[in-house]
Amino acid sequence: MDINTRSRPSLFGDIAHGLGFWTDRSAVHEAAAQGRSLDLQRLIQGGAPVNIVAVDSITPLHEACIQGQTQCVRLLLIAGAQVDARNIDSSTPLCDACAAGSLECVRLLLQYGATVNPPLFSFSPLHEACMGGNADCVQLMIDEGALMEAHDCHFGTPLHVACARQHYDCAEVLLKAGANVNAAKLHETALHHAAKVKHLGLIDLLVEFGGNVYATDNLGKKPIYYAGTGSPAYLCLEFFESTPLSLQQISRLAFRRKYGSNTLKVVSQLNLPDRIRGFLCYEAPPESQVPAL
Known part of the structure; x- marks a missing residue:
């Protein structure tokens, strides 16, 4: 049996999309990882399964995300790639996109409902x-x-x-x-x-x-x-x-403890001078406002 077609029966019976298959890296994986979007598009149009998984449960979408291949991520999602697929470590494509620091891939995944x-x-x-x-x-x-x-x-x-x-x-x-x-x-x-x-x-x-x-x-x-x-x-x-902390620092800490993650929102709604707002939000003043030493 060809190594790229070796599989086990799908638990979900969805053979058309490759769910449940365990193979070595497929051509779809390679194209996604290397950013070969034209090749990937041809493979998809030819019926290649976009959710096929490698032995470590990595999908082509995982591969595209960890390499920051935005166009390939888009093609896979449009073709029905599972946005929250888990690899052997339970990581999702969103985890991989964040690890790669690929802002555009993260945005795409979120648009397609990534958890x-x-x-x-x-x-x-x-x-x-x-x-x-x-x-x-x-x-x-x-x-x-x-x-x-x-x-x-x-x-x-x-x-x-x-x-x-x-x-x-x-x-x-x-x-x-x-x-x-x-x-x-x-x-x-x-x-x-x-x-x-x-x-x-x-x-x-x-x-x-x-x-x-x-x-x-x-x-x-x-x-x-x-x-x-x-x-x-x-x-x-x-x-x-x-x-000891200064009175100003104690005031800022008390304010932030009270409002927690809502601090920035609360400060933005208060009619405060820019210097006080900046202090509460820990913002450095513009250079023109920094007093000379």
Whole structure:
């Protein structure tokens, strides 16, 4: 039997679309992954199944998304590709598009009804976007209702991932949208991750949003323990541990705790001076308004 036609009976009886088939990578997989849209279109018009799966349950749509092949994603979806197909790790094409940081592929999948918060045991699409470091993708997923407190048993929340991977822009987007800065994974916070990678910008950002410099992990260690004695990150955390928050910072934290993920919406509806609005939303003032030193 030809290796490309080896299969097991379909549980759903849908042979026309290849559901239930287990094969090696097909010509459809190859064309989708390599962005050969004309070849893919010819294969589809010739009756090639768009939902055929490889031995690891990867569909052609998964392949196109992980490579950011927008035109191939469009052709597959139009031809009836399952938008929420699961691979062997239970990841959907939306997870792969977010991992690739392909904003256009993400938009296409959402237009075709991709589930923003699929029931997964591992990374959510938002986790994947943070892992990939695409802040625009992170923002789009949040706008579409992605759960910012989705928890992965190994990595924690999307904020944990963004900090562990040193993606400042992604962490900033999450925090401005109301992510819980002190969410814990085995008592380990995002600030622990920022300390481990010795990222001064992330440490400052997290503390500005209420990161607890005294929080201890399951080993009883504060973030400063992981920064390395004498390093700039250590000195930064040492300063924050010994310096009380200003009244302005306390006011901002109280405001954000009250309104959480609705903070930006609430602030936009209040008749506030630009400087106060920017402070509450953690926006840097325009250069023309920055006082000279």
